[in-house]
Structures are given as structure tokens and as C-alpha cells.
Amino acid sequence: MPAHGFRSIEGAGAGAEGGKGIQAGFSGVESEDIQGGPTMLTIRGGQKRFCDGVSRRDFLAIGGLSFGMGGLSLGGLHRLEAAQAAVGAGSKLAHKSVINIFLGGGPPHQDLWDLKPDAPSEVRGEFKPIGTNVPGIQICEVFPRLAMRTDKCAIIRSIVGCDGAHAAFQTNTGWTEASLRTLGGRPSLGAAIAKIQGPVDKAVPPFVGLAAKTQHGPWSDSGTAGFLGPAFGPFRPDGPDMANMQLKDVSLERLSDRRSLLSSVDKLRRDVDASGTLNGMDAFEQRAFDVLTGSKLLDALDISKEDPAVRAAYGDGKPYQFQYDGAPTCNDHLLVARRLVEAGVRVVSLSFGRWDSHGGNFAMVRDHGPKLDQALSALIDDLESRGMLGDVSIVVWGEFGRTPKINKDAGRDHWPQVSTALLAGGGMRTGQVIGATNRLGEHATDRPVHVQEVLATLYHNLGIDTQTFTVVDATGRPQYLVDKPAIAELL
Numbered sequence: 001m002p003a004h005g006f007r008s009i010e011g012a013g014a015g016a017e018g019g020k021g022i023q024a025g026f027s028g029v030e031s032e033d034i035q036g037g038p039t040m041l042t043i044r045g046g047q048k049r050f051c052d053g054v055s056r057r058d059f060l061a062i063g064g065l066s067f068g069m070g071g072l073s074l075g076g077l078h079r080l081e082a083a084q085a086a087v088g089a090g091s092k093l094a095h096k097s098v099i100n101i102f103l104g105g106g107p108p109h110q111d112l113w114d115l116k117p118d119a120p121s122e123v124r125g126e127f128k129p130i131g132t133n134v135p136g137i138q139i140c141e142v143f144p145r146l147a148m149r150t151d152k153c154a155i156i157r158s159i160v161g162c163d164g165a166h167a168a169f170q171t172n173t174g175w176t177e178a179s180l181r182t183l184g185g186r187p188s189l190g191a192a193i194a195k196i197q198g199p200v201d202k203a204v205p206p207f208v209g210l211a212a213k214t215q216h217g218p219w220s221d222s223g224t225a226g227f228l229g230p231a232f233g234p235f236r237p238d239g240p241d242m243a244n245m246q247l248k249d250v251s252l253e254r255l256s257d258r259r260s261l262l263s264s265v266d267k268l269r270r271d272v273d274a275s276g277t278l279n280g281m282d283a284f285e286q287r288a289f290d291v292l293t294g295s296k297l298l299d300a301l302d303i304s305k306e307d308p309a310v311r312a313a314y315g316d317g318k319p320y321q322f323q324y325d326g327a328p329t330c331n332d333h334l335l336v337a338r339r340l341v342e343a344g345v346r347v348v349s350l351s352f353g354r355w356d357s358h359g360g361n362f363a364m365v366r367d368h369g370p371k372l373d374q375a376l377s378a379l380i381d382d383l384e385s386r387g388m389l390g391d392v393s394i395v396v397w398g399e400f401g402r403t404p405k406i407n408k409d410a411g412r413d414h415w416p417q418v419s420t421a422l423l424a425g426g427g428m429r430t431g432q433v434i435g436a437t438n439r440l441g442e443h444a445t446d447r448p449v450h451v452q453e454v455l456a457t458l459y460h461n462l463g464i465d466t467q468t469f470t471v472v473d474a475t476g477r478p479q480y481l482v483d484k485p486a487i488a489e490l491l
Helices: 074-078 169-173 189-197 252-270 277-293 296-301 308-314 332-343 361-385 451-461
Strands: 007-009 042-044 059-061 097-102 129-131 138-140 153-160 207-209 347-351 392-397 419-425 432-434 444-446 469-472 478-480
Touching: 097 169, 097 189, 097 332, 097 451, 153 444, 153 451, 169 189, 169 451, 189 207, 189 347, 189 451, 189 469, 296 332, 308 332, 308 361, 332 347, 332 361, 361 392, 361 419, 392 451, 419 451
Parallel strands: 007 469, 097 347, 097 392, 153 432, 207 347
Antiparallel strands: 042 059, 129 138, 153 419, 392 419, 469 478
């Protein structure tokens, strides 16, 4: 465990400020998919009619949002700000951000950034290594663009500590799903930052999840709030249909009237609501109104406003192939991520592709690899050209690696013993490889890097020292964000 002498932030347990979330189905408010699926937020009134012809039985439909409660809490305006690394001179951003790109399914480490050209054919596979702009570093041939930007990347070839679960949970939190489950589970990076640092701009949520909905649900987990409470979960925009996020046929004046009405009704109900649920709803509503009546978030999500040349550089990742029950190769999401951090979002998480290659592994990599190569290279260039790369940390990884030996279906199976990750930006020391695996890619032989060390590094880049910083759980006990230190080689 890290040394004591810690600083502490309260979680969302009983009595914690900002920690009371909504419960679906109580009288007065209806919300579908409270964990973050497509939601139409509606406010139900009573029976009295008003001069504008609106009945309290009518619904006030506020757009077609898709969100968890996270980032929409007024409590975020009152959260303590953690100490952050000073923004360098000439930097465009006044805050630090993270873009977490999850390769759901478990990408084959030996077919991405840890090729084994000297291994037997049943291990090395079909791909050849190519040189990069950093002498001595080679990566897979499907990444020619990244090869020319390797000086801006750090490759970790020795990720350990994966529990083998087919889910994004560990790459979002650093912990297994069983950890503190009875208290609500461990908070994700985005949720913790939403709690600790709050929003940069009250109309822009601090944590946004872009992970597309997948048939295998754990691959579309953008990062849960855990014991911090649902108020700190991710804001989840409902795909490209921006029209669903607009206020339809409701003037701001009428919206304000209804808002006053809701406040009055809630004050009456509060006297008889022993659970305090409405207090949490007030905070949620405040942030929802701020987001919907502002333009900054909507503008950031609308890539039609982007320079066509920039959009072309990212590509769109189509056609979507090998998707099955996983995420599409949506290159647009990486562009949206850049626009979001530029608008003030602190943490963006997304899921790219479906990498569970029990069969047809090499065909899948030939499809997914070049698309990721294009989008990720464009993201790095885009951030650098805008003076943002030093303030935005990028991490690209999956839940585990894949078997060294190729199976009878030309696939690779699950291999949690070791995996790989690529990081860029964030002021990190790039242009290097950290760690190594043996000749067959079976296990780490040099500098094993625990999953939690990656998360600790991202926290560090956001200004949080995980060795001393804690958040308080629902029982009032301080909990470290992760147990491991940041990766010294990157600092």
C-alpha cells in the first residue's frame, strides 16, 4: 500500500455531498437506462394547468440524451480541486485530459507492438515487423503511420495483472470487478476525476463515455462510478444524431418556467421524501439544464463543424467488419474525443473494434490495424498541431493478450499472462519501449508493468499523486485510487 499522510476526498456514501443519485421510477421523474443507455429525460407534473397550456401531467421532454448521472451534478461545482501540474507556456489547454482507447476483446500483443519474428511459424504468425523513426524499435507492418510517429509514443510490452475478464472494467479502474463490490465497486479513472476535480466548464461534463453499445455489454463500459455514486458516472452522448440533443419546441423562457415549477413541486415532496432522493435529483437536473442550454458540448460532439481535411485525416473506419458482438472501428470517435478535451472534458473513454480473434486473427488485424493506425496517427498529429499533445494523455490497450500459439482456426485465444499498451502525449517521456517478453511472447522477462501502474501514470498526468491521495468510500473509510505507483520511466 502507498505511504500514509494522505489527502482525502469524500465519496458518495451516506451523507456525502453530491452523492445522492436518482432512483428510476419514483413519482415525478422518469429515466430509462439509468446506467447510461439511451435516455429521454422527462419531468412529470401534476394535474393543474397553467396559462401556457401545459399540464402538470404533460411531459417535459428534454432532448434524447444518453448519459449516466456522471458529470451532471451541481455538486461538481463545489468539489475540491486537486493539485495539478502547471500548464506549460504556449499550451492551449488550461487543464489536463486523458483519452482512454479500449481495444475490446483482447488484442494480440504479438501482432501489434511486440512481434516475434524469430519464433516458430505457429507462434510468429503472418506479419512482418517494420522499422520506426526510433532506431531499434519495430512494430507490425499494419501500422506504417504510427511507425513514423513512434518518437511520440511509448510502447509497453509487459503489461501484467490482468484478471482475464472479458471487460473494460480493469482498464478503466485498475482493479478487478470483485474489489469493494459490496460498497458499489471501485470508481473508474473518469469518475474519480469528475469527483476530485469537477468540471472545467459547468456546461461541459468532466467525464464523457463514447463507447458504442455492444452486444457483449462489458466491452461498452465507459467506466462506472463505483462507490462514489452515480452522480460521477460518464456522460454518454447518443451517437451522431445531434438533433436528439436539441430542445424541441421549448423556448428558454418556457423551460425556465417549468424548471421553477419542478423546483416548487420538489420542495413540497422533500418534506415527505425520507430517502433524500430529490436532493440528488436537483443536482442532476441543474447540470442537465446547463448542458442542454449551452452550446459548447453540442458543438464539440458535432463533427460536421470540423475542417473537412481534418476529418479526412482521421477517416471513418468503414466498412465495419469483424464487429460481431463488439464495437465498430469508429475512427470518428477519436476525432470527437479531441474535440471534447478541447471543449473542457477531462476524461474521454471509448471502445475501438472487436479484437476477440479465436478464429481469423490475421484477417481481423489486417482490417482493424490500418484503421487504428490512421485514426490514432491523426489524433496525435491533431493534438500536436493545436499545442495540446503535452496536456492530453492517450492510452491504447485491451483487457489481456492472446495465446502465443496459433490455433487450428488461424486464431489466438485468451492470454491474460501478458499484454501490451501504447501511450502518447501527456508530457510523458516517449520514443521508448518499456518491458519485454520472452522469445515466444508467453510472459514478461523484463520490467513487468502492472495494469495499475498505467492508471497511476494517467492519474499523475492529471495532477493526482496516487501514493498519497485517497477518496472516502460509503463507510467513511479512505481508499487509494490504485495501489501501484506511476511508471517511473515515463515521468
